[in-house]
Amino acid sequence: MNDDPEYAPATGSDHHPDDPDHHPDHPLETSDALAALAARVDHTNELLQRMLAEVAKTPSTHAIFVDAGYVYAAAGLLVTGTEDRRSFDLDAEGMIDAFIDKARTIFADSRLLRVYWYDGARRRIHTPEQQSIAELPDVKVRLGNLNANNQQKGVDSLIRTDLESLARQRAISDAALVGGDEDLVSAVEAAQGYGARVHLWGIEAGDGRNQAEPLLWEVDSQRTFDLEFCRPYITRRPVTVYENEGAPPPSRDEVRFVGAQIAATWLVERGREAMAELLPGHPYLPGPVDQDLLNEAERLLQRSLRGHGVLRRALRDGFWQHLQAQF
Structure with missing residues (x-):
C-alpha cells in the first residue's frame, strides 16, 4: 500500500463540484445561490415596472x-x-x-x-x-x-x-x-x-x-x-353667364377648330398615355372628359353651347380628329 499522501484514496467530500452526484456539504452554498437568483428576479421586476411606468x-x-x-x-x-x-x-x-x-x-x-x-x-x-x-x-x-x-x-x-x-x-x-x-x-x-x-x-x-x-x-x-x-x-358655384349670349352662335367650323385646339393642349398637359386611353371609346367620351371639353370650349368661345346639339357634336368631332391624327 502506497503511503504517499499524493496517492491517498479520494473521499466523498473530494468529489468535483461538476459531478452530477455532487451535493454541497454546506447549506450556505444553497442559500447564496437562492439569494443571487432572488436578486436577479427583483432587478428584472424593477426594470419591467419602470418600462410600464414610461408606457403609462x-x-x-x-x-x-x-x-x-x-x-x-x-x-x-x-x-x-x-x-x-x-x-x-x-x-x-x-x-x-x-x-x-x-x-x-x-x-x-x-x-x-x-x-x-x-x-x-x-x-x-x-x-x-x-x-x-x-x-x-x-x-x-x-x-x-x-x-x-x-x-x-x-x-x-x-x-x-x-x-x-x-x-x-x-x-x-x-x-x-x-x-x-x-x-x-x-x-x-x-x-x-x-x-x-x-x-x-x-x-x-x-x-x-x-x-x-x-x-x-x-x-x-x-x-x-x-x-x-x-x-x-x-x-x-354660380352659373357662368357670358356677355355675348345675344350674338349669333359660332359656326360649326369655328367650334370644330376649338375642339382640335383643346385636344392639342390636353396632349401636352395630360400626356400621350392618358389621352391614348380615350381612343377605344371613340366616338364617345367619358362623362367627366366630355364635361371638361364643354367647359373649356365655352371658356374659349365666351359663349354657352348648352342646348346647341349640332355645335356640341362639332366640338367632339374636332377633338377626335386631332387626337386620332396623333396616334
Missing part, C-alpha cells in the same frame, strides 16, 4: 386619413346634388378642422399625429388648392395620379402604405379613415395586424350607401357625418 406616461396617438375624392363626391352630392367638383367649392381647411375637433372628442386621451389628405393630380403636380391645403399645420398632402377620365390612380396604395407603416412603427394607436372604397380593406387589415384600431368615418348618402360593405365589416368602429355637418363647408 406616453399618450396614445391617432392620425386621420382622408380620401379627398370620396369627400368631394359624397359631400358634394349630399349638399348640392352633384359629385362634379366644378359645380361647388369645398372649404377643405374648415372640414379638416372639423375632423380634428371630432377626433379630439372621440380620442380624448390621445394626441394627433397629423392629418393625411389624399388626392389626385395630373402628373402628381399640386394644384393651387392642394398647395394651400399642404401649407396647413398638421396636414400632409399625398398625391396619386389623375388619368384622362379624371379618375384617381394610386391613392388607395398610398393610404395602405402610410397606414401600415405607422402601425408597424407603433406611431399610432388609432386611425380615423375617411373613405369608402373596397380597395381600402387591405389597408385596414394591414394596420390592424400591427395592433392599431381603425375607425371608418363616412358621409351620409342620400340614397343607399357610399361605402363598400367589406370595408364596413373590417373596421373597428363606424361614424357617419350628416348634412348639417357638411353643409357649412360646401358652396355651390
Whole structure:
C-alpha cells in the first residue's frame, strides 16, 4: 500500500463540484445561490415596472386619413346634388378642422399625429388648392395620379402604405379613415395586424350607401357625418353667364377648330398615355372628359353651347380628329 499522501484514496467530500452526484456539504452554498437568483428576479421586476411606468406616461396617438375624392363626391352630392367638383367649392381647411375637433372628442386621451389628405393630380403636380391645403399645420398632402377620365390612380396604395407603416412603427394607436372604397380593406387589415384600431368615418348618402360593405365589416368602429355637418363647408358655384349670349352662335367650323385646339393642349398637359386611353371609346367620351371639353370650349368661345346639339357634336368631332391624327 502506497503511503504517499499524493496517492491517498479520494473521499466523498473530494468529489468535483461538476459531478452530477455532487451535493454541497454546506447549506450556505444553497442559500447564496437562492439569494443571487432572488436578486436577479427583483432587478428584472424593477426594470419591467419602470418600462410600464414610461408606457403609462406616453399618450396614445391617432392620425386621420382622408380620401379627398370620396369627400368631394359624397359631400358634394349630399349638399348640392352633384359629385362634379366644378359645380361647388369645398372649404377643405374648415372640414379638416372639423375632423380634428371630432377626433379630439372621440380620442380624448390621445394626441394627433397629423392629418393625411389624399388626392389626385395630373402628373402628381399640386394644384393651387392642394398647395394651400399642404401649407396647413398638421396636414400632409399625398398625391396619386389623375388619368384622362379624371379618375384617381394610386391613392388607395398610398393610404395602405402610410397606414401600415405607422402601425408597424407603433406611431399610432388609432386611425380615423375617411373613405369608402373596397380597395381600402387591405389597408385596414394591414394596420390592424400591427395592433392599431381603425375607425371608418363616412358621409351620409342620400340614397343607399357610399361605402363598400367589406370595408364596413373590417373596421373597428363606424361614424357617419350628416348634412348639417357638411353643409357649412360646401358652396355651390354660380352659373357662368357670358356677355355675348345675344350674338349669333359660332359656326360649326369655328367650334370644330376649338375642339382640335383643346385636344392639342390636353396632349401636352395630360400626356400621350392618358389621352391614348380615350381612343377605344371613340366616338364617345367619358362623362367627366366630355364635361371638361364643354367647359373649356365655352371658356374659349365666351359663349354657352348648352342646348346647341349640332355645335356640341362639332366640338367632339374636332377633338377626335386631332387626337386620332396623333396616334
